[in-house]
Amino acid sequence: MPDQQTRTSERTGRPPLTERRKAETRLEVARAAVRLFLAKGVAGTSAEEIAAEAGISVRTLWRYFPSKESCVMxxxxxxxxxxxxxxRAWRRDQGVSDLLAMLTSGRIGSPGEVVAMMNLVRLARTDPGLRAVWLEAHREAEPAFAEALAHRAGLAEPDLVTAIQxxxxxxxxxxxxxxxxxxxxxxxxxxxxxAEALVIAAQGLPT
Incomplete structure (x- = not known):
């Protein structure tokens, strides 16, 4: 029988408390890594320093991330x-304008997180390790996008059209x-x- 925490999470649609705590810990590690990378450089920052800055053990850090660069993910x-x-929420009876409304209505992040992300992308321009993490984030995203578009199109799996979209x-x-x-x-x-970029991309999406 599911416990009270699980039942509450199912009713609200929110992840269980332990999962939220993990997500919060991962985000705090990412913030700590950015602060140190900006202050000392990626090469000059150790995993031990990131863990100490985030207030966790090195063992916990390695449980969440495979490398110090991946801490920023x-x-x-x-x-x-x-x-x-x-x-995934875009229904077949909705048009591109509805998708754009959903895409642009969500918060990209707090001002501090946006600044940190911008700094990370700048660092990734010259640091191979961070560049690999940035590209990996997008590599992992594309199949998820394709599966969602295929589901909307009534396909069992992505075809060439949904993969390109x-x-x-x-x-x-x-x-x-x-x-x-x-x-x-x-x-x-x-x-x-x-929002402007998504409008441009949406020109190739099904109506």
Whole structure:
């Protein structure tokens, strides 16, 4: 029989408390890693320092992340996860305008998290380890986008069309964040830039 915590989570649609705590811990580790990477550089920062900054043991850090560079992943995947959730919720009786409304209505993140993400993307431009993590986040996202689009189309699995549509959305998100990070100092305008990019990508989506 499910316990009270599980029943409450099922009713509210929220993840169990332990999962939320894990997510919060991962996010705090990511913030700590960014602070240290900016202050000391990636090469000059150790996993032990990240763990100490986040207030956890090194053993716990390795339980969550396979490398010190991957510690930043939670800060890079917020927009990707939001997009995947919206695509999964996009019904067949809804048009592209409804999808765009869902995509642009969610928060990209707190101002502090957006600034941290912008700094990370800038660092990833010259650090191979961080660049690999950034690209891996998007590589993992694309199949999720494709599966959601295939489900909406009534397909058992993604075909070439839905795979290309997923790649378009994925590329739009990645290019927008990179362009924004490299060309502007105003993180507040990222939401507007993302919305514009999604409108462009949506031109190739089914109505």
């Amino acid at each position: 939670p800060l890079l995947t917020g927009g990707i996860e939001h997009t995947a959730e919206c695509l 997923a790649a378009m959305i994925n590329s739009a998100l990645r290019v927008t964040v990179e362009h924004h990070a490299f060309n502007t100092e105003t993180p507040e305008s990222l939401a507007a830039a993302t």
